[in-house]
Amino acid sequence: MNDNVVALPDEHKFQARIDAEEKIEPKDWMPEGYRKNLIRQMSQHAHSEVVGEQPEGNWITRAPSLERKAILLAKVQDEAGHGLYLYSAAETLGATRDEMIEALHEGKAKYASIFNYPSLTWADIGAIGWLVDSAAIVNQVSLQNTSYGPYARAMIRICKEESFHQRQGYHIMMTLMDGSDEQKAMAQDAINRWWWPAMMMFGPHDGESAHSAQSMKWKIKRRSNDDLRQQWVDQAVQQAHAIGLEVPDDDLTWNEERGHYDFGPIDWDEFNRVIAGDGPCNRQRLAHHKKAHDDGAWVREAMSAYDAKRRAKSSAA
Amino acid sequence: MTDELQLYEVFIRSRRGLDHKHVGSLHADDPQQALEYARDVYTRRSEGVSIWVVASRDITASQESDCESFYDPLDDKPYRHASMYQMPEGVDSL
Numbered sequence A: 001m002n003d004n005v006v007a008l009p010d011e012h013k014f015q016a017r018i019d020a021e022e023k024i025e026p027k028d029w030m031p032e033g034y035r036k037n038l039i040r041q042m043s044q045h046a047h048s049e050v051v052g053e054q055p056e057g058n059w060i061t062r063a064p065s066l067e068r069k070a071i072l073l074a075k076v077q078d079e080a081g082h083g084l085y086l087y088s089a090a091e092t093l094g095a096t097r098d099e100m101i102e103a104l105h106e107g108k109a110k111y112a113s114i115f116n117y118p119s120l121t122w123a124d125i126g127a128i129g130w131l132v133d134s135a136a137i138v139n140q141v142s143l144q145n146t147s148y149g150p151y152a153r154a155m156i157r158i159c160k161e162e163s164f165h166q167r168q169g170y171h172i173m174m175t176l177m178d179g180s181d182e183q184k185a186m187a188q189d190a191i192n193r194w195w196w197p198a199m200m201m202f203g204p205h206d207g208e209s210a211h212s213a214q215s216m217k218w219k220i221k222r223r224s225n226d227d228l229r230q231q232w233v234d235q236a237v238q239q240a241h242a243i244g245l246e247v248p249d250d251d252l253t254w255n256e257e258r259g260h261y262d263f264g265p266i267d268w269d270e271f272n273r274v275i276a277g278d279g280p281c282n283r284q285r286l287a288h289h290k291k292a293h294d295d296g297a298w299v300r301e302a303m304s305a306y307d308a309k310r311r312a313k314s315s316a317a
Numbered sequence B: 001m002t003d004e005l006q007l008y009e010v011f012i013r014s015r016r017g018l019d020h021k022h023v024g025s026l027h028a029d030d031p032q033q034a035l036e037y038a039r040d041v042y043t044r045r046s047e048g049v050s051i052w053v054v055a056s057r058d059i060t061a062s063q064e065s066d067c068e069s070f071y072d073p074l075d076d077k078p079y080r081h082a083s084m085y086q087m088p089e090g091v092d093s094l
Helices: A011-019 A032-051 A053-057 A066-091 A097-105 A122-143 A149-177 A181-200 A212-217 A225-242 A268-278 A282-295 A297-316 B031-042 B064-074
Strands: A253-255 A260-262 B006-013 B021-028 B050-055
Touching: A032 A053, A032 A066, A032 A097, A032 A212, A032 A282, A053 A066, A053 A122, A053 A282, A066 A097, A066 A149, A097 A282, A122 A149, A122 A181, A122 A225, A149 A181, A181 A225, A181 A268, A225 A260, A268 A282, A282 A297, B006 B031, B021 B031, B031 B050
Parallel strands: none
Antiparallel strands: A253 A260, B006 B021, B006 B050
């Protein structure tokens, strides 16, 4: 239907549209860099949803009650759905699902680095839902306003569905903190291990973020890494203290003047090491994803064989 | 209904950033004609910035009469809603 589009490719027009807070839609002209940047970000976002199923899936068979098990299953099912929304939105830009999966398997596309940490105890399921999902939500709420229409709409849908994820995680922590000394220690141990990786989820400081400036100009990103991180710290600290958890940061202090918490330095060496592939579970996560993909090959083949057979039948009829 | 003309469903994006929404249907010879008819019939007052037309016969739809069995597995899962989880007082942003 766009055969007769007369508008000339024009970066200025494109930027003017962005500046006017208009959304970009799939068939619009867009700079190659915008398309590439979006495919990169959206496919990584999709991969994160899918790989993120692994640390949580680890506890489905060992959840402490049938109710917790049903809840965790529902949450992991949501994450798979969110991955699907995001892959589909990225496909509107001309990227294919196969290309995106291949880039993941070849290590060319990243996913949220935090999923390279292991989920060692049941309390980790609480910490992931509470801390990791809340960090993702802070980021995703800002992305509901991103300039690319299909991405923005996927974010709105995802945020709506995400509302129970964070609460079920916090509820697990709350329940543990209401329990025995061992259970409290387990909850504290989980926040000790997940706090800093969650802080890193927002990415490098604004001055050092590779893609930030251009992404902000194109309004793919709407708020800076540091800005989002600060919002998350302020809310997570309050939530931790409310149930008697300590935040594992000796430098954490309320700054009256700024109206925010000050926090200690982030270990960027660790961040870079994990991103580069040397976290505790990187190899396991990728190997598992590849295996699941390969193990599913016969299903995809059977589906296309069935489809071919049906087509042959209906054209013969 | 004539034998020659096909039924098309019409979807309109009222403004950038919003989903296309179903607005109705019309008869046309081919998709291009359906698009032009849709423009004339459904957007005479600038109702949209983009139109999709889809041949009705290409749409696969669930039946409302099958609701009970079709959606049944989803009905008993209140834990999918945030409202099921009681949060302590004074805790924000949850």
